[in-house]
Amino acid sequence: MLLGLWRATATFFPPRASKTSVTRLVEIGVPDEVWERACAGEEGARQLIYAAVAPATFALIRRVIGNRSASEDVFQDTMMILFERLTEFRQEAPLGAWLRQIAISRSLMHLRSPWRRVRLCLEGSGDEAPPVARLTTGATPPETLDLERALATLAPTARAVIWMYEVEGYSHAEIAASFGRSVSFSKSQLARAHTKLRAWFEPQGNRPTCTMS
Numbered sequence: 442m443l444l445g446l447w448r449a450t451a452t453f454f455p456p457r458a459s460k461t462s463v464t465r466l467v468e469i470g471v472p473d474e475v476w477e478r479a480c481a482g483e484e485g486a487r488q489l490i491y492a493a494v495a496p497a498t499f500a501l502i503r504r505v506i507g508n509r510s511a512s513e514d515v516f517q518d519t520m521m522i523l524f525e526r527l528t529e530f531r532q533e534a535p536l537g538a539w540l541r542q543i544a545i546s547r548s549l550m551h552l553r554s555p556w557r558r559v560r561l562c563l564e565g566s567g568d569e570a571p572p573v574a575r576l577t578t579g580a581t582p583p584e585t586l587d588l589e590r591a592l593a594t595l596a597p598t599a600r601a602v603i604w605m606y607e608v609e610g611y612s613h614a615e616i617a618a619s620f621g622r623s624v625s626f627s628k629s630q631l632a633r634a635h636t637k638l639r640a641w642f643e644p645q646g647n648r649p650t651c652t653m654s
Contacts, residue, residue, distance in 0.1 A: 465609055466497040466544070469537030476536065480528050487524060494537055495520065498544050504604040505548040507597055515551050519544045541609060545619055552597060591641040595634055602627055603634040 471490050478486035498519060503512045522543050530539050592600055598620075605611040605619070606627070616627040 466494065466501050466537040466541045467609055468535060469494050469497060469540075470535035473532065476527070476530065476532070479524075490523075490527075490536070491520065494523075494540055497537065498540060501541065501544050501604070501609060502548050504592065504608075505545065505597075505601040506551055507593075507600060511551060515544075515547050519547050522547070545605070548601070549619060552601070591638050594637060594641060599630050599634040599637070602630040603638075606631055 471493055475486050475489050479490050495516075499512065499516045502516050502519065503509065506512045506515060519540070523540055526543075530536060592604075595603070602616055605616050606613070611619070613624045613627040613631075617624045620626065
């Protein structure tokens with residue numbers, strides 16, 4: 442499983458990959474008093490919320506969309522909506538869980554956008570992820586670099602489904618509802634993603650090229 446890359450040894454990832462940890466957006470919360478101050482318009486409190494949720498929010502959007510520049514646009518849109526609607530948050534779950542719904546909704550809207558299709562036709566390519574060099578900075582652990590390369594081989598829908606299911610903890614029913622499709626759609630996309638990632642991490646196999654089509 443994809444989440445096993447960080448928390449347990451997965452069936453298609455090398456054991457070393459389990460040493461790294463990741464914070465799921467759904468698990469991120471903020472103190473009530475910080476939320477209250479932010480709702481009152483206090484800039485310092487809003488900065489604290491931004492710092493707490495921004496990295497995981499962008500990571501989620503980046504995995505669903507693939508293209509970095511488009512991900513940055515959707516991220517900015519998502520964060521604007523967060524602060525515009527902050528008073529609507531009912532504190533029935535961590536703030537990250539509420540924000541996750543906004544991020545997923547905006548990301549899938551982008552993927553379904555007719556303007557995206559026009560752009561892809563004009564560019565003559567799929568919604569390809571940037572080269573791995575742009576996905577990593579500094580002394581990136583080898584297992585993280587492998588993950589970036591492996592995810593870049595998946596089509597956008599498969600990449601979104603596996604990240605939502607394995608990392609963010611969505612159920613197949615929730616994924617199906619997000620895409621407006623059936624549960625079998627979610628299961629089949631996940632199975633295809635698993636198959637392709639397993640092939641990637643088989644040492645003796647030929648690794649697939651990075652393509653998002």
